[in-house]
Amino acid sequence: MPDEKKLVIHIRELTQKYDISLRELSRRSDIDIARLSELASGKRQRVNIDYIVRIAEALNISDIREILTLEDK
Template sequence: MNKKVVVKIKELTQVNHISLRKLSEISNIRLASLSELANGKRESMSFSHIEKIAAALNIQDIREIIDLVDVEEE
């Protein structure tokens, strides 16, 4: 089985009761970038984006933002 890094943008917005637009404003990350991450259309994320999201949402544990999951080979 392979591993895949998953960015948990949808979960973060739900848990924190904010919209993607609001997260964009408080993290200073383009709304389009957050939307692509939330919809699985973007497969990479910079460390600076992780840091900005963590600061904006007062997150202390990186596992709240990203996760490592098993994926079956096709």
């Protein structure tokens, strides 16, 4: 049986790399700060793909791997 994987959203790393607050990312992406916080802490297991697109647009990211990765559980 293949190793199980989990999707990891790199919100904290992105806010540090782009030197913006979670609140500013929320404003730029038009995603509720509570949702971003849940994604950042790993409390939210499912992510709306539209959120990924909005984060990419807000930070001018063209490589989705900067936002999320698949990692071993």
